[in-house]
Amino acid sequence: MVEVVLWASLRRLADDRESVEVDAETVKDVLKGLVEQYPALRPHLLDRGVSVSVDGQMVTSGWNEKISANSEVVLLQRIKGG
Amino acid sequence: MKMMHVTTSINGDPTEFLCDPRETMLDVLRDRLNLTGAKEGCGTGDCGACSIILGGEVICACLMLAAEAEGQDIETVEGMANDENLHPLQKKFLEHAALQCGICTPGILVAAKALLEKTNNPTETEVRYWLAGNLCRCTGYDKIVRAVMDAAEEMRSL
Amino acid sequence: MALDDAFEAREFKVVGTRPIRPDGIDKVTGRARFGADASASGMLHGAILRSPHPHARITSIDTSRAESHPSVKAIVTRDDFAKELSGEDWNVLENVMAGERVLYDGHAVAAIAATSVLAAKEALALIDVVYDPLPFVTDVDEAMRPDAPVVREGVADESVPEGMNPNVVRYHENGHGDVDIGFAKADLVIEKTFKTEAAHQGYIEPHACLAQLGADGNGELWCCTQGHFVAARICARLLGIDASQLRVTASEIGGGFGGKTTVFIEPVALALSRKSNRPVKIVMSREEVFRATGPTSSASMDVKIGMRKDGRITAAEGEFRLQGGAFPNAPMEFAAMAAFAPYDLEHVRSKGWDVLCNRPKQAAYRAPGSPMGAFAVESVIDELCNKLGLDPIEVRIQNGSKEGSRAAFGPRFKRIGLIETLEAARAHPHYRAPLKPGQGRGLSCGFWFNHSGETSVTLSLSYDGTVSLAVGTPDIGGSRASMCQMAAEELGIPFDRVRTTIADTGSLGYNDVSHGSRVTYASGLATIKAARDTIQKCCARAAEEWGIDPEAVVWEDGCAKPSGHNAGDFEPMSLAEIAANMGDTGGPISGHFEATPTGAGVSFATHIVDAEVDRETGAAKVTRYTVVQDAGKAIHPSYVEGQFQGGAVQGIGWALNEEYVYGDDGRLQNAGFLDYRIPVASDLPFIDTVIVEVPNPGHPYGVRGVGETSICPPLAAIANAVSNAAGVRMTHLPMSPPRLLKAMQEAGIG
Ligand code: FES
Ligand code: FES
Numbered sequence: 003m004v005e006v007v008l009w010a011s012l013r014r015l016a017d018d019r020e021s022v023e024v025d026a027e028t029v030k031d032v033l034k035g036l037v038e039q040y041p042a043l044r045p046h047l048l049d050r051g052v053s054v055s056v057d058g059q060m061v062t063s064g065w066n067e068k069i070s071a072n073s074e075v076v077l078l079q080r081i082k083g084g
Numbered sequence: 085m086k087m088m089h090v091t092t093s094i095n096g097d098p099t100e101f102l103c104d105p106r107e108t109m110l111d112v113l114r115d116r117l118n119l120t121g122a123k124e125g126c127g128t129g130d131c132g133a134c135s136i137i138l139g140g141e142v143i144c145a146c147l148m149l150a151a152e153a154e155g156q157d158i159e160t161v162e163g164m165a166n167d168e169n170l171h172p173l174q175k176k177f178l179e180h181a182a183l184q185c186g187i188c189t190p191g192i193l194v195a196a197k198a199l200l201e202k203t204n205n206p207t208e209t210e211v212r213y214w215l216a217g218n219l220c221r222c223t224g225y226d227k228i229v230r231a232v233m234d235a236a237e238e239m240r241s242l
Numbered sequence: 243m244a245l246d247d248a249f250e251a252r253e254f255k256v257v258g259t260r261p262i263r264p265d266g267i268d269k270v271t272g273r274a275r276f277g278a279d280a281s282a283s284g285m286l287h288g289a290i291l292r293s294p295h296p297h298a299r300i301t302s303i304d305t306s307r308a309e310s311h312p313s314v315k316a317i318v319t320r321d322d323f324a325k326e327l328s329g330e331d332w333n334v335l336e337n338v339m340a341g342e343r344v345l346y347d348g349h350a351v352a353a354i355a356a357t358s359v360l361a362a363k364e365a366l367a368l369i370d371v372v373y374d375p376l377p378f379v380t381d382v383d384e385a386m387r388p389d390a391p392v393v394r395e396g397v398a399d400e401s402v403p404e405g406m407n408p409n410v411v412r413y414h415e416n417g418h419g420d421v422d423i424g425f426a427k428a429d430l431v432i433e434k435t436f437k438t439e440a441a442h443q444g445y446i447e448p449h450a451c452l453a454q455l456g457a458d459g460n461g462e463l464w465c466c467t468q469g470h471f472v473a474a475r476i477c478a479r480l481l482g483i484d485a486s487q488l489r490v491t492a493s494e495i496g497g498g499f500g501g502k503t504t505v506f507i508e509p510v511a512l513a514l515s516r517k518s519n520r521p522v523k524i525v526m527s528r529e530e531v532f533r534a535t536g537p538t539s540s541a542s543m544d545v546k547i548g549m550r551k552d553g554r555i556t557a558a559e560g561e562f563r564l565q566g567g568a569f570p571n572a573p574m575e576f577a578a579m580a581a582f583a584p585y586d587l588e589h590v591r592s593k594g595w596d597v598l599c600n601r602p603k604q605a606a607y608r609a610p611g612s613p614m615g616a617f618a619v620e621s622v623i624d625e626l627c628n629k630l631g632l633d634p635i636e637v638r639i640q641n642g643s644k645e646g647s648r649a650a651f652g653p654r655f656k657r658i659g660l661i662e663t664l665e666a667a668r669a670h671p672h673y674r675a676p677l678k679p680g681q682g683r684g685l686s687c688g689f690w691f692n693h694s695g696e697t698s699v700t701l702s703l704s705y706d707g708t709v710s711l712a713v714g715t716p717d718i719g720g721s722r723a724s725m726c727q728m729a730a731e732e733l734g735i736p737f738d739r740v741r742t743t744i745a746d747t748g749s750l751g752y753n754d755v756s757h758g759s760r761v762t763y764a765s766g767l768a769t770i771k772a773a774r775d776t777i778q779k780c781c782a783r784a785a786e787e788w789g790i791d792p793e794a795v796v797w798e799d800g801c802a803k804p805s806g807h808n809a810g811d812f813e814p815m816s817l818a819e820i821a822a823n824m825g826d827t828g829g830p831i832s833g834h835f836e837a838t839p840t841g842a843g844v845s846f847a848t849h850i851v852d853a854e855v856d857r858e859t860g861a862a863k864v865t866r867y868t869v870v871q872d873a874g875k876a877i878h879p880s881y882v883e884g885q886f887q888g889g890a891v892q893g894i895g896w897a898l899n900e901e902y903v904y905g906d907d908g909r910l911q912n913a914g915f916l917d918y919r920i921p922v923a924s925d926l927p928f929i930d931t932v933i934v935e936v937p938n939p940g941h942p943y944g945v946r947g948v949g950e951t952s953i954c955p956p957l958a959a960i961a962n963a964v965s966n967a968a969g970v971r972m973t974h975l976p977m978s979p980p981r982l983l984k985a986m987q988e989a990g991i992g
Contacts, residue, residue: 007652010415010591011401045400049329055653059940061840062694076652079414079575083693083758084443084500084606084950106360115359120279121272123496125446126528130915133446161272174270178262181880184719184888186269187276187447187496209924216924219915221444221497222719223884224891225923 004069006032007076015042029054030065032075053078092153094119095163103150110134110145112153113160121161121190125219132218135191136160142198144217161190164197172242173197173235182231184222192218196232204240208233247767247841249937249944256731257943260880263723264741269494277450277466277493278525285452286315286355288514288524289362290507291369292534293344293351296600296908297378297391300342300371303352308368313361316518317369319352323513324482333569335480337603338509344373345393345568346600347909348533355514355522378600380904382565383542385409385599393568393598409598414575416651417559417582417591424557424589428548432625436618438957438975439901440540443607444892444920447496448526449535453511457519459483463490465508468498468716469755473505474747480509481516488512491746492716499892500606503755506535532913536605537902539564539572541614545581549626553637557589558582558650562615565597566604572596573604573611576691580954581615582650583689584660584846585641590650600908606757608889609690609950613896613957617975620686620958625971634685634962635668638848642687659872659936660687660846666932667848672868681854681865684962687846688954692947693758694842698751699768701729701776702832705825707818709733711772712745714753715765719884719949724762724877725769728943732773734800735817751836759947762877763842763938768835770942776833783827784815841940845947847871849890849955853963857991860983862964864894868930874938874946886952887929893956895921897964901976 003023008016016022017040024035032054037044046052054061055076061067062081069075087102094117103112110127113119113136125131127146134145137159164171173196176182183189192215199206199214206214211232212225220228268274305317320339327335340349352369356362377391384390385407392408401413425431451465461483467473470490478485495502507524515522526535542563548556560581566572574594582590627634642660649655664687667673677683700712711729715721722742729740754760781795784802788795794809795802801814824831852866869886876882899919903911912918937944957975964982965972970989974981 009652010417011413011593015400042400050399056840058653058656059840060691060694060842060844062838064838064840067840074654078652079579081691081693081758082573082576082606082610083691083760083947084503084608084610104358104360111359114278115281119272120275123276123447124278124525125448125496126915128528128914128916131446131528161270165271170267170270177270178266181260181263181720181878181884183266183269184881184884185445185447185495185497186265186274187445187494189269190272193270212923212926216922219446219920219922221446221499221892221920222888224887224921224929225926226887226929227880227884229923229928 004032004071004073004075006036009077012043012046012077016040026069028065028069029056029061029067032069051080053081088151090151090154092156092158094158095160105151107150108146109148109150109153112150113145119160119162123187123190132195133188133191135194135218137194137198142195161194164193171197172238173232176231176235180227180231180234182223182227188218188220192220192228200236200239204236206236247839247940247942249939249941254731256727256737257877258879260878261723261727261737263720264726265717265722274494276447276496280452280464280493281523282452282454282521285521285523286357286518287359287362288353288355288511288522289366290350290510291352291366293340293347293349295344295373295375296347296380297376298344298373299376300340300344300351301374302372304370305352307370308354308365311365311368313356313358314354314365315357315520316355316514317352318510318513318517322517323480323509327479331479334476334504337569338480338506346602348602350534353510353514355518378908380599380601380908382540382563382597382599385565385597386563393600397570397598410595411570411598412596414578414594415592416579418648419589421557421559421589421591425548427556429551430626430629431546431548432622433544433546434622434973436543436545436621436973438541438614438617440537441896441900442532442537442918443499443501445497445499445501448528448531449507450525451508451511452521452523453508453515454521455512455516457516459487461488461512463488463508463512464493466493466495466502468495468502468718468757470716471714471747471753472755473508476505477509477512481512489746489748492744495716495718498718499608500610500757501536503606503757504536528915529913532918533910534602536603538607538610539566539604541577543614543618545618545622547622547626549630551630553632553640555585555587555641558587559591560619561593563595563597564611565599565601567601568598569603570596576611577615579651580612580689581619584643584687586643586647587650592650608892608953612688612690612954613893616686616688616954617957617961621961624684624962635664635673638687639664657936657939658844658846659934662934662936663846663848663870663872666934667850667870670868670932672850672866672930677852680967681852682963682965682967684851684959684966686955686958686962687848688951689844689846690759690951690954691844692763692842693760694764694839695754695758695760696752696838697764697768698753698836699765699772700750700832700834701772703776703821703824705821707821709740711740711742711769712750713742713765714745714750715756715761716744718756720878720881721761723881725765727877728766728769729773732770733777733817734798759949760842763941763945763947764839766877766945767839767941771835772833775835776831779831779833780817780820783820786827788812841938843874843938843940843946845872845951847951847955849959851959851963853960853967855964855967855982857986860979860986862898862977862982864927864960866927869952870932870934871948871951872934872936872946873948874941875935875944876933877945879933882933882948883931885948886931889952890929890956891921891926893953894960897957897960897975897977899976899978
C-alpha cells in the first residue's frame with residue numbers, strides 16, 4: 003500500500019482525509035485507486051489532470067512511473083508554465 | 085485609390101515602386117519590395133522595430149508615407165553588412181549574445197549604426213538614451229548596451 | 243525517473259562555453275523569417291471585427307454589405323467553426339470568436355479576408371452588428387461580491403463552496419500544520435492586503451500567421467507560436483479537421499513569455515482560407531495584441547506571517563484571489579503553491595480563488611502566479627525584518643528550504659539551491675555597498691516548479707559526418723545553440739558540426755510547447771539521449787566491422803574504440819568514418835528520443851535591488867540590480883544571463899509602470915506602447931548576474947529550467963527597495979508615480 007497525500011481543498015471530496023492509502027505500483031494505479039475509493043475526485047484527477055510528486059520528482063504525464071511502498075507520493079495541481 | 089509611382093534608392097540600389105498613397109514606407113518595404121528585415125512591432129512609432137535610415141537620420145518607417153521616399157536615400161538592416169563581412173555592430177551583437185528572440189535586433193542595429201556615425205565614443209548613458217525609442221522585451225538591454233559600446237571601441241581602432 | 247537520466251558529474255568540453263548561436267547571422271542581417279514575414283501567391287489578408295463592449299448579447303450580425311465589397315472574398319463568424327466542443331476546447335473557441343455574447347472589450351465577433359490589408363480593414367466597417375449591452379465587472383474583488391454582475395453562469399467546478407457568486411469558478415488550498423498554534427508562538431505577526439494589476443507579456447512581435455486550408459481538410463499553417471504541435475492540435479479541433487492533415491511550421495518567434503502558448507488568429511485564418519479557397523494571412527496590430535490576447539492575471543491577496551524575535555517564522559498564511567478574464571484557469575493555485583515554497587515552515591496555509599471578470603482570457607506569463615504571490619509574502623517578511631531589526635538575508639537563510647524540507651505545497655524537496663543563492667547574494671559586493679540618501683534596498687527570493695512535457699528529438703548523421711538535429715520546441719531565446727552544444731558534447735565533435743532545426747509537425751513526433759522553462763531541460767535531455775542512441779548504433783557498426791562484440795566498443799572523443807586490449811587492437815573509428823560508410827554498413831544512422839521526462843528540477847533565485855524615489859513626482863528608479871539564480875548547469879552561460887536579465891527587467895516594468903487600465907465604460911484605456919509603458923534602455927542600470935550551479939538530480943548534466951524563475955523575485959524585491967526608500971510600505975503594484983505619490987502623501991512623507 004502507498005500513502006498518497008492530498009492537497010487541502012481535495013480533502014473535502016475524500017472524507018476530509020489528509021492522505022489515502024491505495025494499492026499501487028504506478029502513478030496510474032494511484033489515480034485509479036483514489037477515484038475508486040472517492041468517485042468525487044474523478045473530475046479533478048482524471049478529467050482535468052494532476053501532477054504527482056513521487057519522492058520529490060514531478061510527474062505530470064508519466065502514468066507508468068513506478069512507485070514503491072515507501073515512496074513519498076503527493077498530489078499537486080497540474081503544473082504548467084509560461 | 086490611384087497608385088503613385090515612386091523612384092528612390094534603397095541600400096544603394098535604384099528602386100521604383102507603385103504604392104497606395106495611404107501606405108507607409110514600412111508597408112512598402114515589407115509587402116511590396118520583400119525587404120522584411122524592418123519589423124512592425126506597433127505601427128505607431130513607439131517600438132523602433134521598424135527603424136530605417138533616411139538621408140542619414142534614423143526614423144520609424146511606420147510613420148513615414150511611402151510616397152515621401154521619392155528621390156531619397158534609404159538604408160535598412162539588409163544593407164548593413166558589406167557583402168560577406170558583417171558590420172562591427174552585427175558581429176558584436178553575436179559575440180555578446182545581445183539578442184534573444186531577435187525581433188528587435190534589426191531596428192536596434194540600424195539605430196545604433198546611426199549613433200556610431202554621429203559619435204564614435206558614446207558613453208553608456210548616451211547609448212541608453214539614443215536607444216530609448218527601441219523596445220526590447222527579452223534582454224533587459226544589458227548585453228545590447230555592452231555590444232554597442234564594444235562595437236564603438238572596435239570601430240575607433242579601425 | 244529512468245536511471246540513465248540521472249545527473250552524473252563530469253568534465254565538459256562544449257557545455258559551459260559561449261559559442262556564437264547558429265541562427266545568429268540570419269537574425270542580425272534581417273534574413274530570419276518571423277511570423278509576419280511570410281507570403282504566398284494569391285494570398286488574401288484577414289482582419290477581425292472586435293467588440294467595443296465589455297459585455298453584451300449579440301442580437302444580430304449582418305454581413306451583406308461587406309459581402310458586396312468587391313475586394314472581400316470571405317467572411318466568417320462563429321458558425322464557421324466546430325460545433326460540439328466542450329471544456330477547454332470550447333473556452334478557446336469562445337475566446338477566438340464570440341458565440342452568443344461578447345465577454346470583453348476586444349472580443350472577436352467576425353472576420354474578413356480581402357485582397358489587401360487596407361480593403362480588409364475598410365470592409366470591417368460594413369459588417370453590421372447589433373449588441374444588447376449587459377452589466378460588466380473588471381475588478382477581481384468586485385467580481386467576488388454576491389451582487390456583482392455575472393460574467394458567465396455554470397463555470398464553477400466542484401471545488402467552490404456553495405453560495406458564492408458564479409464568477410468564482412475554482413478554489414484551491416494547500417499547506418500543513420496548524421497556523422493558529424504557529425501564530426501563538428510568534429513575537430510579531432504582520433498581516434497585510436496586496437494588489438497587483440494585470441501586465442502583458444509585451445513580446446515585440448504581434449501574433450501573425452499564414453494559413454491555407456482546402457475543403458478536403460488538408461492544410462498548412464505558418465505562425466509564430468511557442469508550440470506548433472499544440473497549435474495544430476487545437477486548430478484541428480476548432481476547425482473540425484484531423485490534426486495530422488494540418489502541417490504547422492513554426493516561424494522564428496519574436497518573444498512569447500507564455501503569451502504564445504495558445505491560439506488567437508490561427509483558427510480564424512484557417513477558417514477564412516477554407517471559405518475562400520486561398521491562402522490567408524493575418525497580422526495583429528499592437529492594439530489588438532493588448533485588447534485581445536492573454537495578459538496575466540490581476541491579483542488581490544492577504545498574507546499573514548508570524549516571526550519570533552530571533553527571526554524564525556512560526557506560521558504563515560495567504561489568500562490569493564486572481565482574475566483571469568472571462569474564462570477559468572487564472573493561475574491562483576500556482577500563486578498559492580509557490581508563494582511560501584522558499585521557506586521551511588511547520589505551519590503554513592495557502593488558499594486560492596479563480597475569478598471571472600469581463601477582461602480578455604489570461605494567458606501564461608513566465609512562472610504564472612508566482613511573482614504576485616512572492617510580492618505579497620516577501621513584502622511581509624521585509625516588514626517583519628525591519629520591525630524586528632533583523633538582516634533580511636540571514637532571516638531567509640535561517641528559514642530557507644533545503645534538501646528534505648517539506649514544501650508548503652506538499653512534497654519534500656530533492657537537491658535544491660536556494661541557500662546557495664542567498665549565500666552568494668550575501669557575499670556579493672552589492673549587498674554591502676553604501677546607499678545614497680533617498681535610496682532604499684530590497685531583497686526577495688523566488689521559486690518556480692519548472693515543467694517537462696512531451697518531447698521528441700531526432701538526430702541524423704550526414705555522409706560527411708556532420709549532424710542534423712531536429713527538435714520540436716520553437717527557439718525563442720537561443721535554444722538552438724544549447725542543443726548543438728549538448729549534441730556536440732555527447733558525440734565528442736565540435737559545436738559547428740551540428741545544425742539544429744525546428745522541425746514542423748509533419749516531420750517529428752509530438753512536442754509540448756516551449757514553456758515552463760522546459761526547453762533546455764527536456765529537449766536538452768532528449769538531445770543527449772538521441773545522441774547516446776546514435777552512439778550505440780555507431781558502436782555497433784564499428785563492432786561489426788571489427789568482428790567483435792558491440793559491448794566491447796566504447797565511444798571516446800568522437801570515435802568508436804575497442805574497450806581494451808582484450809577487445810582487440812583496432813584503430814579508433816571516427817564518427818565521420820562511420821557516417822561515410824553508413825549506406826553500405828546497414829543504412830542511414832539516426833538516433834531518437836521520445837518521452838515525457840519526469841526530472842524537471844525546481845529552481846530558486848535571490849534578487850537584490852537598489853531604488854531611489856523622487857519625493858516630488860513619485861517617480862521611482864532602479865539604480866542597481868543583482869540577480870542570483872540556480873541554473874543547475876548553465877549550458878550557454880550568456881543566454882542564461884540573458885534570461886536572468888530579461889526576467890528582472892520585465893519585473894521592473896510590472897512593479898513600476900505596467901498595468902491594464904480599464905475605464906468606467908469597461909474598455910481598456912491604454913492599448914499601446916505609449917500608454918502601456920514597458921522599460922526602455924534609459925530607465926535601467928546594467929543588470930548584474932550570478933549563476934549558481936546546484937545540479938538538478940533529474941538531468942544528465944544537472945540542467946534546471948531558468949526562463950521563469952527570474953521573474954518571481956523582482957516585484958517583491960523592487961517593492962521592498964521602493965518602500966524602504968519612500969518610508970512607506972507599498973502594497974499595490976505597479977508603483978506608478980501617482981500611486982507612489984499618494985501613498986507618501988497619506989503617510990505624511992515628502
Ligand atoms: S513599428 Fe514603427 S515604431 Fe513600432
Ligand atoms: S531580443 Fe526579443 S525583443 Fe529584443
